[in-house]
Amino acid sequence: MGTAALHADHHDHHGDHQHHKESFISKYVFSMDHKMISKQFLITGIIMGVIGMGMSMLFRLQLAWPDEQFGILEMLLGKWAVDGKLDPNFYMGLVTIHGTIMVFYVLTAGLSGTFSNLLIPLQVGARDMASPFMNMLSYWFFLASSIVLLSSVFIETGPASGGWTVYPPLSALEKAMPGSGLGMTLWLSAIALFIISSLLGGINYISTVLNMRTKGMSMNRMPLTIWAFFFTAILGVLSFPVLLGAALFLIFDRSFGTSFYLSDIYLEGVGALENIGGSPVLYQHLFWFLGHPEVYIILMPALGITSEVISTNARKPIFGYTAMIISLMGISFLSFIVWGHHMFITGMNPFLGSVFMILTLIIAVPSAVKAFNYLTTLWKGNLRFTPAMLFSIGLVSFFISGGLTGIYLGNAAMDIQLHDSYFVVAHFHLVMGSAAIFGMFAGIYHWFPRMYGRMMNKPLGYFHFWFTFVAAYLVFFPMHFMGLAGVPRRYYQFTLVKEFEVWMDVNVLITVAALVGGFAQLFFLFNFFYSIFKGKKSVQNPWQSNSLEWSAPVERIHGNWPGAIPEVYRGPYEYSRPDREEDFFPQYIADDNSPEVLVPEGETVVPAAKDPEEVESSVFFAAIKRVFGLS
Amino acid sequence: MANQIQTTYENQPMWAGGRSPFNVSYGKLMMWIFLLSDAFTFSSLLVQYGAQRFSNVQTAVTSKWPDPASIFNHFPMMHGLHLPLLFVSVMTFILILSSVTMVLAVEAGHRNSKKEVQRYMIYTILGGAAFLGCQAWEWYTFIHEGARLDGNTFGITKEGYSHLKSVGFGDHFEWEAGDRSNGPVPFAALFFIVTGFHGFHVFSGVVINVVVYIMTVRGVFERRGHYEMIEKAGLYWHFVDLVWVFVFTFFYLI
Numbered sequence: 100m101g102t103a104a105l106h107a108d109h110h111d112h113h114g115d116h117q118h119h120k121e122s123f124i125s126k127y128v129f130s131m132d133h134k135m136i137s138k139q140f141l142i143t144g145i146i147m148g149v150i151g152m153g154m155s156m157l158f159r160l161q162l163a164w165p166d167e168q169f170g171i172l173e174m175l176l177g178k179w180a181v182d183g184k185l186d187p188n189f190y191m192g193l194v195t196i197h198g199t200i201m202v203f204y205v206l207t208a209g210l211s212g213t214f215s216n217l218l219i220p221l222q223v224g225a226r227d228m229a230s231p232f233m234n235m236l237s238y239w240f241f242l243a244s245s246i247v248l249l250s251s252v253f254i255e256t257g258p259a260s261g262g263w264t265v266y267p268p269l270s271a272l273e274k275a276m277p278g279s280g281l282g283m284t285l286w287l288s289a290i291a292l293f294i295i296s297s298l299l300g301g302i303n304y305i306s307t308v309l310n311m312r313t314k315g316m317s318m319n320r321m322p323l324t325i326w327a328f329f330f331t332a333i334l335g336v337l338s339f340p341v342l343l344g345a346a347l348f349l350i351f352d353r354s355f356g357t358s359f360y361l362s363d364i365y366l367e368g369v370g371a372l373e374n375i376g377g378s379p380v381l382y383q384h385l386f387w388f389l390g391h392p393e394v395y396i397i398l399m400p401a402l403g404i405t406s407e408v409i410s411t412n413a414r415k416p417i418f419g420y421t422a423m424i425i426s427l428m429g430i431s432f433l434s435f436i437v438w439g440h441h442m443f444i445t446g447m448n449p450f451l452g453s454v455f456m457i458l459t460l461i462i463a464v465p466s467a468v469k470a471f472n473y474l475t476t477l478w479k480g481n482l483r484f485t486p487a488m489l490f491s492i493g494l495v496s497f498f499i500s501g502g503l504t505g506i507y508l509g510n511a512a513m514d515i516q517l518h519d520s521y522f523v524v525a526h527f528h529l530v531m532g533s534a535a536i537f538g539m540f541a542g543i544y545h546w547f548p549r550m551y552g553r554m555m556n557k558p559l560g561y562f563h564f565w566f567t568f569v570a571a572y573l574v575f576f577p578m579h580f581m582g583l584a585g586v587p588r589r590y591y592q593f594t595l596v597k598e599f600e601v602w603m604d605v606n607v608l609i610t611v612a613a614l615v616g617g618f619a620q621l622f623f624l625f626n627f628f629y630s631i632f633k634g635k636k637s638v639q640n641p642w643q644s645n646s647l648e649w650s651a652p653v654e655r656i657h658g659n660w661p662g663a664i665p666e667v668y669r670g671p672y673e674y675s676r677p678d679r680e681e682d683f684f685p686q687y688i689a690d691d692n693s694p695e696v697l698v699p700e701g702e703t704v705v706p707a708a709k710d711p712e713e714v715e716s717s718v719f720f721a722a723i724k725r726v727f728g729l730s
Numbered sequence: 731m732a733n734q735i736q737t738t739y740e741n742q743p744m745w746a747g748g749r750s751p752f753n754v755s756y757g758k759l760m761m762w763i764f765l766l767s768d769a770f771t772f773s774s775l776l777v778q779y780g781a782q783r784f785s786n787v788q789t790a791v792t793s794k795w796p797d798p799a800s801i802f803n804h805f806p807m808m809h810g811l812h813l814p815l816l817f818v819s820v821m822t823f824i825l826i827l828s829s830v831t832m833v834l835a836v837e838a839g840h841r842n843s844k845k846e847v848q849r850y851m852i853y854t855i856l857g858g859a860a861f862l863g864c865q866a867w868e869w870y871t872f873i874h875e876g877a878r879l880d881g882n883t884f885g886i887t888k889e890g891y892s893h894l895k896s897v898g899f900g901d902h903f904e905w906e907a908g909d910r911s912n913g914p915v916p917f918a919a920l921f922f923i924v925t926g927f928h929g930f931h932v933f934s935g936v937v938i939n940v941v942v943y944i945m946t947v948r949g950v951f952e953r954r955g956h957y958e959m960i961e962k963a964g965l966y967w968h969f970v971d972l973v974w975v976f977v978f979t980f981f982y983l984i
Contacts, residue, residue, distance in 0.1 A: 336767045358916070
């Protein structure tokens with residue numbers, strides 16, 4: 100059989116690879132080993148994260164002390180901060196690039212690129228990704244994209260400044276603002292490269308999960324991390340192309356004189372431009388068709404990581420394994436049909452608005468299922484407060500407190516008041532910003548031994564967690580009240596608006612908290628890079644975890660397992676089984692006397708064909724018959 | 731060792747791991763996923779078209795949409811004749827024929843018949859190249875007639891004008907046969923972008939087919955023992971044809 104032979108080829112290929120002597124270039128630079136690529140993604144993501152966070156601290160300085168002069172800013176930024184005062188146009192650029200970096204480069208590529216690459220082959224039992232070459236390309240496109248984006252900060256007209264959503268006409272007309280010139284072109288090029296990278300990665304992740312699971316690793320024995328990465332990849336593969344379409348039209352509008360998004364615009368009081376017939380709202384539709392799934396592309400890997408970390412460190416099976424999968428599925432499906440809730444104020448038909456509103460509010464159901472399942476998993480567990488566990492619990496906290504305000508914003512009537520205010524900033528920074536970055540930290544602390552064979556320092560991890568956690572709430576919680584009072588986002592200087600002057604004290608508090616939170620990341624950076632070289636050597640399974648990645652030796656070899664790939668005998672969350680001496684029971688340990696707890700065996704392996712009579716007499720058919728008066 | 735997956739391949743239950751649940755190689759699976767993704771790209775382009783064409787049926791722009799049959803009525807070497815949509819029908823026919831020869835190539839690949847695979851791949855490549863040539867001529871004529879990305883000189887249909895008149899828009903100008911003013915601007919731009927994006931796909935498809943053809947001639951697949959690469963190229967080629975059916979319907983028929 101042709102396909103079977105192909106499989107054998109493929110695996111042999113990887114088997115051979117272990118024995119090759121690798122050069123520096125093929126091992127560290129153009130690596131095709133998923134573990135090395137995941138490290139490349141992680142370190143690039145961390146660098147981008149530091150830059151994005153640094154930008155946010157710069158504009159927080161401006162918001163807290165608008166009249167102060169910071170000599171250091173002029174030293175750092177030159178003509179963008181003449182006399183130590185941030186230039187308004189550069190302020191807009193900082194806000195835009197901060198958003199772009201955090202959303203796409205840190206929390207999409209940095210998070211899902213790192214952990215999908217690391218964990219998918221290791222946790223499903225594969226020697227590498229389905230296509231290691233495409234995997235390598237995915238990283239290099241991502242790096243090229245990062246470089247293009249960062250280069251836009253160094254050009255004379257400054258980076259793209261229309262907000263991370265780059266709505267036309269602001270982004271389409273070069274004359275609209277300085278950042279809409281070359282900076283915007285670079286932004287669009289960077290995003291196009293990013294989409295290619297994300298597509299190459301996503302296609303790989305999906306086919307690896309579907310095709311390359313080891314024997315016994317049925318879909319309902321996969322760790323929830325893999326389920327989360329799987330759905331994330333599907334969302335990415337289906338929604339990023341639409342952004343490509345949107346960007347394509349924008350590029351044509353900007354450079355080739357078309358008017359897809361432009362219509363009847365007056366600039367500086369002078370009559371309309373040449374453009375007629377387009378509609379800027381259409382860009383918003385196309386953008387948010389990506390934009391909303393993107394929120395879940397960011398959040399779902401973090402949720403998957405949290406499931407794994409919480410179950411391991413509570414020494415309990417995850418509560419509601421199937422419910423977790425179904426809720427991920429529900430969130431993924433719903434995320435495609437709710438994009439209109441970003442556009443309630445575009446003059447949308449109120450009826451359509453209410454449809455989007457209802458669909459949006461339905462997302463609260465699967466999200467609540469997840470939140471409650473985390474809490475019930477923690478309930479009466481033997482909690483081990485490792486740094487990863489703390490960050491996971493932190494994620495649950497942010498997910499709940501940020502999710503609650505989502506119910507306000509999803510409501511069309513409320514949103515018209517709250518749109519583009521600090522309430523929105525607070526909402527999404529808690530629910531997808533802080534929550535996702537906490538998931539990422541949890542993943543790093545948890546799988547650091549798997550990546551580098553060493554442990555990260557625990558006390559430093561605790562410091563890092565508490566400072567970051569408290570700082571994040573101090574930064575984002577007060578913003579809710581500012582937003583409710585009508586303070587709009589992206590304003591340069593609140594002292595210029597009399598009504599907003601009362602909020603200056605709050606702004607100072609937020610900025611101080613942001614600075615403290617920012618400096619707390621130094622604990623992490625030091626811990627991370629120090630531990631790579633000098634950390635305590637790790638044992639093979641430091642967290643006494645069940646899943647397959649810990650069955651591989653501490654030495655990281657190309658091909659993951661020196662001998663045969665281990666087989667899988669049960670689900671990933673069988674902690675504290677009463678019939679076992681140890682409180683964990685790894686997936687890869689065979690024991691015929693211990694049936695699987697989560698799913699009874701007879702049902703999963705061979706689903707018995709139901710005979711037609713039985714089907715007809717089922718309750719469902721009985722109900723249908725009764726409805727149609729057949730019985 | 732690594733073949734453990736393969737040895738248990740046949741008798742494993744569908745989804746229990748250790749085998750592909752769809753009995754396909756990872757490469758083919760990837761192609762399917764990519765095509766799904768590409769379908770969304772084309773959808774976003776066609777949605778853009780639909781939104782500009784149909785969203786506000788009552789406005790001047792949409793009801794002034796020119797009648798495609800009166801614009802695409804040229805045929806090479808038959809200058810001056812009114813042959814609506816004849817040329818584009820020929821193009822479509824060529825593309826669909828090339829899909830048929832692609833199917834034949836895939837089928838020949840299943841029989842490991844190198845010679846037939848070569849023959850049908852040549853036909854497919856020729857079909858694709860002919861389509862691209864036709865498209866170039868179509869674009870050339872269209873541009874020659876005055877179509878530009880930032881403008882439109884195709885005026886408005888008589889029905890469109892009488893509709894405009896009935897809703898009070900057409901008062902400031904009179905319609906006469908051959909009038910080429912007041913056309914909707916996005917018409918030509920959308921045509922160029924969507925058919926151009928499709929043409930780019932056909933072009934990549936032809937390149938892929940040429941590469942696959944060369945690999946066939948050099949006996950790569952013969953040594954490999956199977957012609958699966960032809961199938962993968964075929965999937966892509968059929969997808970490109972399928973998309974053309976939609977593009978054709980939207981731009982020429984509606």
